Amino acid sequence: MTTLDRITGLAEAHSLSVAGGVQKADAPLPDGIETLILLSPDGPAFWDHFQHSPEYCDGLPDPMDRWSVRVIDQLAQDLSAQPLYPFGTTPPHPFYRWALVSGRVWASPVQWLLHDTAGLWLSFRGALGFATRLDLPEAGKSPCEGCARPCVTACPVGALTDKGYDVPACHAFLDTPDGARCLSHGCAVRAACPVSQTYGRTPAQSEFHMRHFHR
Numbered sequence: 001m002t003t004l005d006r007i008t009g010l011a012e013a014h015s016l017s018v019a020g021g022v023q024k025a026d027a028p029l030p031d032g033i034e035t036l037i038l039l040s041p042d043g044p045a046f047w048d049h050f051q052h053s054p055e056y057c058d059g060l061p062d063p064m065d066r067w068s069v070r071v072i073d074q075l076a077q078d079l080s081a082q083p084l085y086p087f088g089t090t091p092p093h094p095f096y097r098w099a100l101v102s103g104r105v106w107a108s109p110v111q112w113l114l115h116d117t118a119g120l121w122l123s124f125r126g127a128l129g130f131a132t133r134l135d136l137p138e139a140g141k142s143p144c145e146g147c148a149r150p151c152v153t154a155c156p157v158g159a160l161t162d163k164g165y166d167v168p169a170c171h172a173f174l175d176t177p178d179g180a181r182c183l184s185h186g187c188a189v190r191a192a193c194p195v196s197q198t199y200g201r202t203p204a205q206s207e208f209h210m211r212h213f214h215r
């Protein structure tokens, strides 16, 4: 029988974690899916695992997306589930909306998604859709309630605040010597969140994503 514990155990073997779940009653899901399980990198363990994968080592484009498809397709087969990805479909699957109804993710003051354990480092590698309804935990409470909101003032050039995200200003800063820390350690806004700081995100993983974003 498929349970959340079984999915969690199989995902953890690939350094993925269950980031939340969605019932069909709470958001539109693709045909044939009653419960959707969102999958994210499993903290610092993920980067070490991914670095030793064939996709990381083969030098071909989009290694993380190709790794995700290989691993999550296999998980889906093992669990008789339907694999879904935040890339490769038009229109894209609504991962942002799904996350917001999962009870474990909230919109932060800077609008980026905040996860109860990954903080602002949240990302999704894919999801598993199940034809049967699975039991999910109760919804939690947003860590933003009562927070001093360091995320709002953390960007050195004010490119990402509660007023919005000025993407050209962010890229312009990354082209300067002072932008080197964002490139090597990840966005200072994400890093400033106290929940992010408990997650143990590897700087090398942040650098990998920043090089992809700023190329």
Ligand code: SF4
Pocket: 108, 109, 114, 120, 143, 144, 145, 147, 148, 149, 150, 151, 152, 192, 193, 194, 195
């Ligand atoms: S820094 Fe505080 S307000 Fe900002 S996302 Fe994190 S918990 Fe929420």
Ligand code: SF4
Pocket: 154, 155, 156, 157, 158, 159, 160, 169, 170, 171, 173, 174, 182, 186, 187, 188, 189, 190
């Ligand atoms: S990457 Fe750096 S410049 Fe861009 S929004 Fe984040 S903190 Fe600001």
